[in-house]
Amino acid sequence: MAEPLLSVRDLRIAFPSPAGLVEAVRGVSFNVGREKLGIVGESGSGKSMTGRALLKLTPKAAQVTAARLDFAGIDLNAASERRMRGIRGGRISMIMQDPKYSLNPLMRVGSQIAEACRLHQRVGAREAAAKSLAMLEAVHIREPKRVFDLYPHEVSGGMGQRIMIAMMLVTGPDLIIADEPTSALDVTVRRQVLSILDELVTQQGAGLIFISHDLNLVAEFCDRVLVMYAGRIVEELHARDLHAARHPYTQALLRSLPRLEAPVSQLAVPTRDPAWRDGPTYRLEASS
Amino acid sequence: MKMVAPPALEVAGLDIIFGHGAKANHAVQDVSFRVESGGAFGLIGESGSGKSTVLRAVSGLNTHYHGDILLHRQVLPPVRDKGFFRRTQMVFQDPYASLHPRKMVNQVLLEPLIIHKLGRPQQRVDEVLDAVGLDPSFRFRYPHQLSGGQRQRVAIARCLILEPEILLLDEPTSALDVSVQAEILNLLHRLRSERRLTYVMVSHDLAVVAHLCERIAIMNGGKFVEELSVGDLRAGRATQPYSQALLAATHYRPASPEEVTV
Ligand SMILES: Nc1ncnc2c1ncn2[C@@H]1O[C@H](COP(=O)(O)OP(=O)(O)O)[C@@H](O)[C@H]1O
Ligand SMILES: Nc1ncnc2c1ncn2[C@@H]1O[C@H](COP(=O)(O)OP(=O)(O)O)[C@@H](O)[C@H]1O
Ligand SMILES: [Mg+2]
Ligand SMILES: [Mg+2]
Numbered sequence: 166m167a168e169p170l171l172s173v174r175d176l177r178i179a180f181p182s183p184a185g186l187v188e189a190v191r192g193v194s195f196n197v198g199r200e201k202l203g204i205v206g207e208s209g210s211g212k213s214m215t216g217r218a219l220l221k222l223t224p225k226a227a228q229v230t231a232a233r234l235d236f237a238g239i240d241l242n243a244a245s246e247r248r249m250r251g252i253r254g255g256r257i258s259m260i261m262q263d264p265k266y267s268l269n270p271l272m273r274v275g276s277q278i279a280e281a282c283r284l285h286q287r288v289g290a291r292e293a294a295a296k297s298l299a300m301l302e303a304v305h306i307r308e309p310k311r312v313f314d315l316y317p318h319e320v321s322g323g324m325g326q327r328i329m330i331a332m333m334l335v336t337g338p339d340l341i342i343a344d345e346p347t348s349a350l351d352v353t354v355r356r357q358v359l360s361i362l363d364e365l366v367t368q369q370g371a372g373l374i375f376i377s378h379d380l381n382l383v384a385e386f387c388d389r390v391l392v393m394y395a396g397r398i399v400e401e402l403h404a405r406d407l408h409a410a411r412h413p414y415t416q417a418l419l420r421s422l423p424r425l426e427a428p429v430s431q432l433a434v435p436t437r438d439p440a441w442r443d444g445p446t447y448r449l450e451a452s453s
Numbered sequence: 454m455k456m457v458a459p460p461a462l463e464v465a466g467l468d469i470i471f472g473h474g475a476k477a478n479h480a481v482q483d484v485s486f487r488v489e490s491g492g493a494f495g496l497i498g499e500s501g502s503g504k505s506t507v508l509r510a511v512s513g514l515n516t517h518y519h520g521d522i523l524l525h526r527q528v529l530p531p532v533r534d535k536g537f538f539r540r541t542q543m544v545f546q547d548p549y550a551s552l553h554p555r556k557m558v559n560q561v562l563l564e565p566l567i568i569h570k571l572g573r574p575q576q577r578v579d580e581v582l583d584a585v586g587l588d589p590s591f592r593f594r595y596p597h598q599l600s601g602g603q604r605q606r607v608a609i610a611r612c613l614i615l616e617p618e619i620l621l622l623d624e625p626t627s628a629l630d631v632s633v634q635a636e637i638l639n640l641l642h643r644l645r646s647e648r649r650l651t652y653v654m655v656s657h658d659l660a661v662v663a664h665l666c667e668r669i670a671i672m673n674g675g676k677f678v679e680e681l682s683v684g685d686l687r688a689g690r691a692t693q694p695y696s697q698a699l700l701a702a703t704h705y706r707p708a709s710p711e712e713v714t715v
Contacts, residue, residue, distance in 0.1 A: 207630040208600035224597075262601075262628065322546070323500025345628070355657070378630030421635035423664040425687055430642070432635035432664070 169196035170340055170372040171219070174233035178214045178396075180226055189214050189227075191396040197340065197372045201363070203383035203404060204376045205418070206393030212376045215393075216342045219374075220259055221249050237339060255285035258333035262345035267329045268317040275301070275313030278332045285336040300331040305357045330358060334365065341365065344376045359386055380407065380418055389449075392418075400447040411447045413438065458489035459526070461651045462511070462619060466520035469506055469675075480506045481518070482675040488668075493645065493652035495662035497699070498672030504655040505546070507672075508621050511653065512543045524619075539569050542612035544605075546624035546655075551608050552596040558582075558607050559592035565615050581610045584644070586636060602633035609637070613644065622654040626661060638664055659700070663687055671696045 278297035301309035417435030469481035513533035
């Protein structure tokens with residue numbers, strides 16, 4: 166494999182609690198190239214904290230350490246907050262699950278996208294506005310000119326999500342961290358959003374970290390998948406081999422899905438084995 | 454001869470328009486359906502098709518609608534009374550927005566009990582936490598100390614604690630991981646038969662809707678395109694072109710360029 170875009174080694178994130186430090190992420194290591202890397206796992210397994218740590222956006226209380234956190238030759242571990250502000254939303258963009266946290270309620274959506282564009286690329290107001298309008302079109306917003314002048318509360322949830330995606334992609338980032346970007350969207354809109362992300366990876370050579378709880382989605386959309394459990398990576402797979410997962414946790418997740426063609430009255434709920442917390446990680450052969 | 458159960462809930466000719474004049478948006482157009490007592494009715498459709506707007510009108514959150522909404526054959530006034538809000542509870546899509554950030558779980562669960570003057574409050578809190586699979590220690594957590602799945606369980610617990618008759622579920626599992634989704638769907642399935650609950654559920658996930666609902670309506674542009682049984686949905690027996698396209702779009706591959714333009 167060529168030099169990876171992002172390289173993470175032994176990432177650990179802990180929170181202080183009355184009972185002492187609680188480790189939410191416990192020694193996570195992975196590389197991302199110009200590919201679609203999926204991260205799946207149940208809520209609380211540390212997916213979002215892992216994604217946020219890459220941009221130093223973990224909550225204030227979090228204690229983050231990593232043996233290595235390299236992005237395209239930049240040591241993120243050592244980067245100042247000022248340097249991070251230049252990287253965030255510029256070379257690395259994060260698409261959050263909930264547009265409410267990323268859109269400013271007091272600003273028209275078009276102006277917000279244009280501002281993101283001007284902040285990270287040296288373009289004038291007119292060019293930024295034109296790029297923003299084009300981006301709204303690219304995320305398949307109907308009547309982009311009308312939507313440009315709306316406030317966030319005036320758009321539906323699915324549209325808000327696409328507007329945020331437009332804002333995150335208008336700067337042409339090298340790495341996109343998408344945290345549950347489509348979980349609130351309906352099937353057809355979801356496929357459009359996936360197409361936009363797919364285009365960025367395949368046509369512009371960006372890297373994508375796609376965090377999701379949806380195994381089917383990840384299996385069909387991503388190239389490679391990391392399965393997280395209790396703050397660790399327990400399995401790494403080629404997406405096309407997800408059905409042949411080896412870890413009992415991954416297998417249990419697959420069995421818990423409702424399926425249109427196979428009705429059941431009770432879904433299989435994964436039981437958890439305490440041994441998984443510190444048990445083996447099933448890695449791909451070629452991987453480091 | 455099959456007995457037709459009386460409808461617990463009926464929606465007749467529902468029309469909802471947002472805005473006025475040139476800006477008017479006819480978000481719901483002539484929508485009608487009925488759900489029998491103990492039944493489960495599903496609504497699917499793309500974002501913006503009006504599913505949440507239908508649910509909000511039924512729930513009493515939006516009082517500006519035309520047409521009739523009936524509970525046990527009684528037409529409801531648009532502005533509902535307190536009793537209605539106890540019998541009908543809504544679970545929202547977004548477990549982040551639906552919990553007050555500065556209220557502990559205990560307070561979140563006690564408040565509806567105080568409003569509706571129900572006894573044995575602490576016992577009910579413990580029972581309902583157990584029913585949604587949360588340890589009693591969760592009473593003393595704030596929302597930011599909970600994962601998304603845990604928040605949604607608290608949101609469902611807050612509804613259940615009033616022992617409602619009808620649950621309106623707006624994408625209740627779409628923000629949850631699959632293992633929690635399975636637990637919540639099993640929970641909703643079990644609660645429905647144990648407590649004879651009536652459900653109206655909105656979801657973009659056909660498999661999720663099919664898991665819980667026996668009747669399913671497909672919405673597009675504010676209208677019902679088609680209503681069908683879960684058996685017909687599973688077998689792909691939709692009759693309208695739009696429904697057929699929606700059923701075909703349940704794959705997660707990126708859409709091809711021709712499919713993308715809307
Ligand atoms: N502010 C916080 N204080 C204490 N614990 C937290 C805080 N934020 C997150 N956590 C804990 O960190 C763990 C990982 O959370 P997260 O990365 O959000 O999980 P995921 O995205 O996989 O659902 C969870 O167990 C959560 O309880
Ligand atoms: N409070 C509101 N004010 C104005 N328009 C609204 C409001 N709520 C919803 N709408 C509009 O109604 C339509 C249907 O929205 P919604 O019911 O949220 O769709 P769905 O739940 O199917 O995604 C959309 O065009 C949306 O913009
Ligand atoms: Mg998360
Ligand atoms: Mg909705």
